[in-house]
Each structure stands twice: as C-alpha cells, then as structure tokens.
Amino acid sequence: MAEPNTGRAAIPRATRRRAGAVLRPLTRHPRAVALLRRLAPRSVRTRTTLAACVSVAVVMLAASAVVMLLLRVNLEHTVETGAREETRALSRLAAAGGLTPQLPLGPGTDFIQVVDAHGKVVAQSQNLTGRPALAPTGVHEGHRTYNLDALGEKHDQRVTTVTTATPTGPVTIHVGASLRTADTAEDITTAALAALSTVLILTVGALTWRTTGRALRPVEAIRAEVAAISDRGLDRRVPAPRGDDEIARLADTMNAMLERLEAAGIRQRRFIADASHELRSPLAVLRTQLEVAHTHPDPKVRDTLVEGALQDTERLQALSADLLLLARLDATGQSRAEEPVDLTDLVRTTVASRSTDPHPVALHTSVDITVPGSPLWLSRLLTNLLDNAQRHAGRRVTVRLTADPVTGDAVLDVANDGPRIDPGDREKIFERFTRLDDARSRDDGGTGLGLSIAADIAALHGGSITVRDTSDGVTFRTRITAVPRG
Template structure:
C-alpha cells in the first residue's frame, strides 16, 4: 500500500519540478543574456558599428554576386546560342559534319533526328546516346553532365531546324565552370575584404569612441573625488563645443550652485547661532536674577523682560523654520487664484494702526496664482519693516503692469532712505545696516529675506526703488486683471 501511494506522489513531484523548470527557464535565459550583454558604451558602440557595416556589406556583396552571375551566364548563353545557330545552318544546308567541330567556349554538340537518334556529335560525345536535359527554359537547360571525365555544370542551348532528311534538334553545351570559378573567387575576395573592412571599422570606432569618452571618464573621476568639503573643485571643460563640453559646463554650473548653497547654509547656521546666543544669555541672566533677588518688584520686572525675550525667540524660531521650509521645498505649496487687492486690504486691516497708519491705493481686479498664506506673510513682513522705520505714514499701492502681465505692489515708508550700495544687503539673512535697524527695534533680520524668497517662489521679484521721501519696496508678481478696474482706499 505504501508503494502504491508513493508512486503517484513521486510522479506529481516530477511534474511540478518540470513545470517550475519551464517557468524559470525564461527568466534565467533573460538574466543570462543581460549578464553577457556588454555594459560599456565603448563596446556597445563598436559592436553596433561593426554590425551595421557587416549588414551593409552583406547586402552589397549579395547584389554584386547576383549581377556578376547574371552577366557571366548571359555570356555563356550567347556563345552557346551562336554555336547552335551555326550547326543548325549547316544541318539545314545538308552539310552537317560528323564529328562536329567545337567553337571556343562550347563543351559539346549533339544533333538528333525526330526519332531521337544521334546523327552527329562533337568528338567528346562520339558513341554517346541522345542527351535529355532535366529541365528546359527559353531554349536553355542547366544540368550536371559527366561527359568529360569530370562533373561539369552545363548550360545547354537547344534549337530545332528542318533539313533535307527531316527535322533535327541541335544541343550545344557550354560549361559554367568559368562562371562558377569567378563567382567563388569573387565571394572569397568579398568575404576577405568585408572582414578586413569590418575589423578596420571596429578598430577605428573603438579608438575614436575611447578618445571621445576620455573626457567623460575624467569628469566622472573628478566628480567622484568631490566631497561635501571640496565643493570648490570643478571638472575640466574640453575645448570643443560638443555634448561632452556642454555636460562639463552644466556640471560646473551645478557645482557652483552647490557651493553657493553650502556657503549660504554655513553662513545661515553661523548667523542663527549668533542671533540665538545673545537672547538666550540675556534670558538666562534675567531668570537667574528673578530667581535669587529678594525684591518682588525686581523679580516682576525681570520676568516681564524674560517674557519679551521669549517672544522674540519664538519669532526668530518661526522665521528660521519658515526659511528652512522655503529652502527645502522650493515651491509655494498649494496655489489658488488670489485677489491681491482683497489680500492687501485684509492684511493691512488686521494690523494695529499704531505707531503708523497704513494708507491704501489699490487697483481692483488684479489676480495672481499663489499661496494666499505665504503671500500674506510677504505683505506682513514688508508692512512690519515699513512701520518699524517710518516717521509718519506707510503707503501700499497696487497697480497692474499690462505690458509685463504683472501686478506691482509698492510698500513705501517715509523713514530713512537706503543707499543704492546697500539695497541688496538688506535682503541677506540677519543683516542690519545701522542703529536705526538695530536689535532694539524688534526685528529678527529675516523678514526681508523671507519676503524675497516667497516672491521668487511665486515667479516674482522684490526690489528697493527710489522714492521722493524714504524708500519703496516693490513686489512684482505674475498676474492678470479683470476688464474693469477701480481704485479703493
């Protein structure tokens, strides 16, 4: 019983194993082909060039051989046809000799009557029975005939003519040995020349590809040697203006951006550490004094100062997080159509009018695609900066530049003007130009940098423009305007 059960089980196992082998044969074959396939661009290019040249040579050689064969066969047929006409003319005149003399290029001649009896033949067919070609086309038959001691490939021309003794059939055989030999010699020569040509193309392609790819290997080696602390290194740029030179220039441009980003990050970390160190030290001092001082009034004053520094630290931390998010994401987040007039009106209206009132001059109907929260933060930072440094008034003007397809937002304050040489410095992180923009004014030194980054993420710009009094921060954003416009305050 055990043996009876074991037999079917073993058979099922064998069938399952065979099925698994069939299923895995395809992937294994594909994996083997992939493993054997050349991975070098140089090798693949050389093989492709050799294969292309070989294919072209094969087709061209086949055409040459066909044309050569056809021309040689036509020459043989012409000679045999001329011999057959001469013999037919002699037979028609009753002057047919026996044996029949052979012309140059003819191998044999045989003349038979209507009953198939040989009436005349060339000397090499004397005593031979009548020939019967295996196949005949247009008066010509091709077959192997062992009449001269060796096997010859013959082209037989057949003509029928009337004689005084009745109709006769003339067969003239012309050997294709010369044509076959010429074809064989030509085939061997083409094969040899083709092989040499393919080898030459392969060698030239291998060397040319290696020379062309040498700069790529140099670029690869240089990039591999560039680490996080060696971003000042650059890849060599070839003197040519080809794809590799453009690749090198693009790589160096990328390295420039990486070096700039690294320097900016290190400067940002150093500045952030410096900015955090002072308020933390002051906060610690205030808390230590409040903790140990016996006078409740002094303790209350110290705690109030600590709360102020805590608020400033919270603001600084929020700005740092926002800058990090802007640097990492590189995009403005979810976008929607934002009515800029309503955004400016809502942002200004939600602010305390102290210490300086904000006047509005808004063109209605300007709509920009963007993140309303971040655009609001841009306006808030500009208004904070303007109110911090204004002497009397802050003006926000919104207009539409139809020629550029942009909305123009000007935030102007009548405070101290900014020199032309310092107008880019104010957008650097933690930059304060003078005592008027000191740490006592409550700024973190990040607001304008954040505002410019937000404008750039929305495809716009933030610059400082000349103003009759004070300075103007101008924001340009891609926008569109409704057909009807108006002015609101």
C-alpha cells in the same frame, strides 16, 4: 535547357530546427542568461565599436550578395546567349541537311549532340564520340538536368535544347555551354569582396575605437573629477574641453551646478552659524531670568523677570517660525504655485487688518490685478514689508498697487518716511540675520529675517524687491508677473 545540381544547397530546415531546439533552453537557463550578460560589453566605447563593425558587416554582406547575384546573372546570360546562337546556327544547318557526324565546337561551347526522333545520335562533337544520347535525369530549378559525367568535367554546364525539322525528319539538338568562366569570376569576386569587407570592417572598427576614445576622454575626466569632489570640496570644477559640442556643454552645466551647490553650501553654513548665534543669546537671557526669578524673594521682581521671559519666549517663537518658513522656501526651490490670486483684494485685506499699527497706513489702488501664486505667502510678503516699514517709519506708511503700463506686471510699493538706506546696504538688508541698526531691531523684536523671507517669496513668484529713495523716505518696490488678460 538544363543545369546539373552542383551540390550548393542551403542548410536544411530540419537542421535549423534542431539547432534552435538546442540553443533555446540555454537562453531560458538563469546561469546561461547571467553568463551572456557578463560577456556583454559594458564600455560605451566597445559597444559603439561593435555596433559600427556589425552595421558595416551587414551592409557589406547585403551589397556583396547583390553584386554576386548581378554578376552571376550577367555571366550566365552571356553564356546562354552564346549557346542559343550556336543552337540557331546548327538548326539552320540541320534544316538545310548539312549536318556532318563530327561537329566543331564554338567558343565557350563544351559539347554538341544531335539526336533523331528514334533516339539515335546523328551528329555530335568529338568529345562525345561513341557516347549514347543524353537523357534527362530530373528537373533542377526549372531546368532539365542531364547526366554529363561522360565529359569528365566537374564545373557547371548550361545545356540548350532545340528541336528542328530536317529533310530526313525532326532532330533534337543539345548544345552544352561551359560556366567555367562564370564560376571562376564568381570565386575571384567572392574572395575580393571578402578581403575588401574584412579590411573595411577592421578600418571602421579601428577608426570608431579611436574616435570614440578621444570623444569620451573628456567625459572620463569629468567623471573622475566629480567622483573626487566631496561636500567640503565644492569649490573644485570639472575640466571643460574647448569647443561648443555636447561634452563642452555638459562640462559647463556641471560647473554651473557645482557653483550653485557651493553657493547653497556657503549659504547653509552661514545660516546655521547665524541661527545658532541668534538662538543662543535669547536662550541664555531666558534661562538667566528664570533662574533669578526662581530664587528672588521679592514677588514684584519675580513678576518683572517673568514678564521679560515671556517677551523673550515670544521672540524665540517668532524666530522659530521664520526659520521654519525659510526652510520651506528653500525646499520649494523654483517651483511656484499657479493658483490665481486677486492681489488687489489681498492687499486691501492685509492693510485693513493692521488698523492698530502705531502708524497709519495709506492705501492707493486703482486697478484689479491677478497674479499666479500662493495667497498665504504673498500675504506674508506684504506683512513683512509692512512690519519693516512700521518699525522704521517716522509718522506714516504708504502702500500703492499699480500695473506696469508696458509689461502688465504688478508693482507693489511700500513706502515710509523713515531714514534712507545707503546704496551700499540696499542688497545687504535682504541677507538673513542682517540688521543695520542691530540694537534697535532687537529691542523692537525684529529677527533679521523679515526682508529675507519677503525677497525669497518674491523670487519664488517670479518677481523681485528693490529699494528706492523718495523725497521723504524710502520705498520697497515689489514686481510680480501678472496673469495675462484675455
């Protein structure tokens, strides 16, 4: 069998190498790279649409190639089967000595030629009358190639060649089967697949462009709203689309962040205003005392004024230290130290160091408790609670450390027998610069930051502070998550 070369050759390798040699320097040139980057789509919508179209195009190209290959193989197999049947029939006829000079053409057969061992044509179809015997001109794709220009046809041929014995000697039978139907079917299928692929790619591109635009419209609204929010407009919120998809969750997260920023801004402005007020009063008093002491002629009065100035200086120093600690706590945020702290030993050491306090402190601990955190800050938490208890206690202060029987959390109670706190003020006392008895707190040297610092330290360690009434006073209860026991 043989098939003529139809001229459908792939791009030569040398041509591809020359094209690559031309394009490769362009990719290395800075201006070419910059141009390619500028031409690259920047929009997510455009990139998504292009990616969808390219993906569909690749899939359709691969599918079309498979379809065309299967179609071609099937059609050629059908043609070859018909040619082989025609060849077997002629072989049986030749073996019986029934060949005639003119042979009829069967369906799908283009020509027939029978040649004897000496190269003489002994029988042929009418369209090859007077033509010499076919001679191979080469090998194409594993098949012999024959010169069929005598037929005046430009379509492909599949030539089946069989040698058989006859009463007058062996003969070679050539049967040429036309691939005109296969070529026509291939062309029609190629055009149909190209049209279908084009329509499908355009449809996918349009749907992707529309769907992506609708999906990204809320994102653009969120971006525009966030861009319009300034440090003075933190009360604004981004539009939240309906549903529970990723964009809706993004909007909810952005609004939650804006709420935190707004709360932090309000807290910061209130803190700055309160700090300015708290610093302005002692500084004014200190300056007045020093000016009077500087000009007063009586040494005793000057000593009294200087002593008052020293007290105000100590108060300013304590206030500055508390403000710096609050700034550190605010900067720390939610990151908590994970150093194991022996809370029982820390409580015992802190209480023992306060032996000179105006009221005795009774300590009750029965278990060893370890918590993750910072020993310096936990000590400051207990110190602030003890300072508050000492300031308001009548005669005694009690510290009790226990473990919650259910959760295992550390429970630290600091109680005093002073006046109780109204339920409406139990949250307010933990705000910065809050004094329920402002005059007495100033006289006792309180800054109004002790309980706020204690609450922030407890929150930083995953705990909380609550106020509870007792039969003889008030208790500040601190809960801190303990290290699980192994």
